[in-house]
Amino acid sequence: MFSSGGPARPPRLGQTAPVTEDLLTLADRLFTGEADIAEHHPFRAAGAFAEVADGVGFVAAFANAAAFGTAEGLVMVDTSSSFHAPVVHERIRAWRPDDPLHTAVFTHGHVDHCFGVERYEADAEARGWPPPRVVAHEAITARFDRYRRTAGYNGLINQRQFGLPRPWWPTEFRHPDRTYRDRLVLEVGGERVECHHARGETDDHTWVWVPGRRVLCTGDLIIWASPNCGNPQKVQRYPDEWAAALRQMAALEPEVLLPGHGLPVVGAERVRTVLLDTATLLEHLVTETLARMNAGARLDEIVHGVQAPAELLERPWLRPIYDEPEFVVRNLWRLFGGWWDGDPAHLKPAPAAALAAELAELAGGARRLADRAAELAAAGDLRLAGHLAELAAQAAPADPGVQRVRAEVFAARAGAERSTMAIGVFRWAADEAARAAGPGAEEAARAAADLGEGT
Secondary structure, three states: OOOOOOOOOOOOOOOOOOOOOOHHHHHHHHHHOOOOOOHHHOOOOOOOEEEEEEOOEEEEEEOEEEEEEEEOEEEEEEEEHHHHHHHHHHHHHHHHHOOOEEEOOOOOOOOOOOOOHHHHHHHHHHOOOOOOOOEOOOOHHHHHHHHOHHHHHHHHHHHHHHHHOOOOOOOOOOOEEEEEOEEEEEEEEEEEEEEEEOOOOOOOOEEEEOOOOOOOEEEEOOOOOOOOOOOOOOOOOOOHHHHHHHHHHHOOOOOEEOOHHHHHHHHHHHHHHHHHHHHHHHHHHHHEEEEHHOOOOOOOHHHHHHOOOOOHHHHHOOOOOOOHHHHHHHHHHHHOOOOOOOHHHHHHOOOOHHHHHHHHHHOOHHHHHHHHHHHHHHHHOOOHHHHHHHHHHHHOOOHHHHHHHHHHHHHHHHHHOOOOHHHHHHHHHHHHHHHHOOOOOHHHHHHHHHHHOOO
């Protein structure tokens, strides 16, 4: 056992934390650094409501929802997840009880953004209102089709990423009534609502500009964290086009920014800063990665060589607490270079278990690999310890002692991380190994997790 304390855990789907002060006051304190973003994780919002401008409502609820009052009814930008749609609907109805939902714009088809429309449809049926329409980019249909085909895999991703007790993934989706390709202008109750397509976190992403209110809804192109542009378990993301879209938004000089996750940004200068800082971070990662690729570097060299500007990662709205720049570099390699990492041994490799068995034999057995992993972890070299612990478990998967070390090493790795992505995978590996190791191992892994907090 390396140390004592509790394990790191990623925020769970549906897990919320109460907001104990006015949303806009908290947003101001977070922006200035008076409040710590680590204590107000943007993916743990509890459904607090604020009217951020005249006739503009905002609900912070894991994935946020925004609503604009018009003479013909509400225009909503996202309706949140199935977990949070009830509280979003409750907040919107408390704010505007007699306004039908006229149009819902889905910023993209991620399942935390596009559920709950049926609640407003039920309102319409009960009160004799016209049913709401849904607007989205045309690529959302292919996304929903893919989600049905890969429901099992996506359920496992959610289980790992958010620490769910079991896999979960929907297979029924609310398809849009109207789609567009590049740009769509809607007129609702005298309000102009512009939908702009930009590939970024997804290929079907929409950002929304309401010029009469000077309000910008970015979807997940802004999330009060380092951009979710490298998620290791998800499909391709597009940092170049993402950055270009952010600069296009900044040129409009918005006065209020309503993000896909996290809290509102109010004030033209603050909005501009958030947009351009995020664009600069993405552009830096693209430039540095491509320079090394063009010089013939392997993926391993690039991953360990490209560093994000430290001053940007210290911004409260760019902390790597969900995704992180190292993963964006890998995503860029996949985008520009394919799946092979440049190591010839990895082009047609031996089975991982065969390689692990051979290395264990050379080292004097799987237990020796595990012992060395424990030594490295105790010394603070958690990356190398992770390699050896995994090799030992692959060489001797039924050895409880080996699995115990694996559980402790990956619990320590989880304890050392800040991003939800890394914590979720390492915590999953630790839990898997603890189950394989048998009684007592889970407690030892929990105790080991605190080691990483000091590394």
